[in-house]
Amino acid sequence: MDGAARAADAATRHLGLDLGGTNLKWAVLSAAADGTWEAVARDQQPTRVVEDSDAVPDSIVDQFCELALAAMRAWGPIVSVGVGVPGLYDPETGRTRFLPNVPGPWAGHPVGEPIAAATGLPTALINDARAFGLAELRLGAARGASSMVGLTLGTGIGGALVIGGRLVMGHDGTAGEMGHQTIDPDGPWCGCGNRGCVEAFARADQVAAACGTATAEEAVRAARKGDARALRGLADVGRYLGIGLANMINVASPDVIVLGGGMAAAGELLFGPIRAEIERRATMTDIDQVRLVPAELGVWAGAYGAAVHGAERAGLA
Numbered sequence: 001m002d003g004a005a006r007a008a009d010a011a012t013r014h015l016g017l018d019l020g021g022t023n024l025k026w027a028v029l030s031a032a033a034d035g036t037w038e039a040v041a042r043d044q045q046p047t048r049v050v051e052d053s054d055a056v057p058d059s060i061v062d063q064f065c066e067l068a069l070a071a072m073r074a075w076g077p078i079v080s081v082g083v084g085v086p087g088l089y090d091p092e093t094g095r096t097r098f099l100p101n102v103p104g105p106w107a108g109h110p111v112g113e114p115i116a117a118a119t120g121l122p123t124a125l126i127n128d129a130r131a132f133g134l135a136e137l138r139l140g141a142a143r144g145a146s147s148m149v150g151l152t153l154g155t156g157i158g159g160a161l162v163i164g165g166r167l168v169m170g171h172d173g174t175a176g177e178m179g180h181q182t183i184d185p186d187g188p189w190c191g192c193g194n195r196g197c198v199e200a201f202a203r204a205d206q207v208a209a210a211c212g213t214a215t216a217e218e219a220v221r222a223a224r225k226g227d228a229r230a231l232r233g234l235a236d237v238g239r240y241l242g243i244g245l246a247n248m249i250n251v252a253s254p255d256v257i258v259l260g261g262g263m264a265a266a267g268e269l270l271f272g273p274i275r276a277e278i279e280r281r282a283t284m285t286d287i288d289q290v291r292l293v294p295a296e297l298g299v300w301a302g303a304y305g306a307a308v309h310g311a312e313r314a315g316l317a
């Protein structure tokens, strides 16, 4: 048996589920003995809408159980499950605490337990931005990085922090919330209840406001066409993101910074101002050694990272 065949024999398969208010995504990843990860299958389906918002959490968990069982039949044997959730959760009980953008009473709602019971597999929850970071670390733009900072730029600003090749979770899975670092003590209010957070300046609706457009996507299109206000708006947003990232460089000295989410599509129009602000403020380290790169895994990063987390948390990868 040659080396490749042995590695394939030793590979294990892991299911990742990604909870979204619009779609539920899933992915099956294969983990080889040498630590490399590969996507085997993935798909998504619309989140089942039920009229009664009190019934939404149970409906979504049921849908996940059905998805998981179908994936196990088609792509098994699968040995672990991870679930990415867009908000806060209790890692010990596998219950959600707060999902700001999904209807229904999610406080204390069991998610990990019913999925573990339906599948018979170890099941762990992870925040979706942390899942994004973990996916980019293991099989995306930050492969092989020792330390990494990841930011998702969208409706909110999610973050992930990697030190020593491991995702940092903190005691409750909230480590890496870089979007909520204060960069202006008297700045605008943030959805988190604090004021002057990075997110309060750089989330999608603020980008649109800064650029004089209806949406962030429109802002990027206008800037590409050379619209002066949109270019100025993106430069301002980049400046705020750069301040937050310069702080993170001083804290964590990352070798890679990965930017994902819809706004990352702005490319150099945003990356340029970010880099300039980092150069102005992060003076303790040689920033030529810090790579600033776009994410590689797109909308699948959440499901991939959930699969990796489920496996690592169960001690299976």
Ligand SMILES: [Zn+2]
Residues within 6 Å of the ligand: 179, 180, 181, 190, 191, 192, 193, 194, 197, 199, 200
């Ligand atoms: Zn905040």
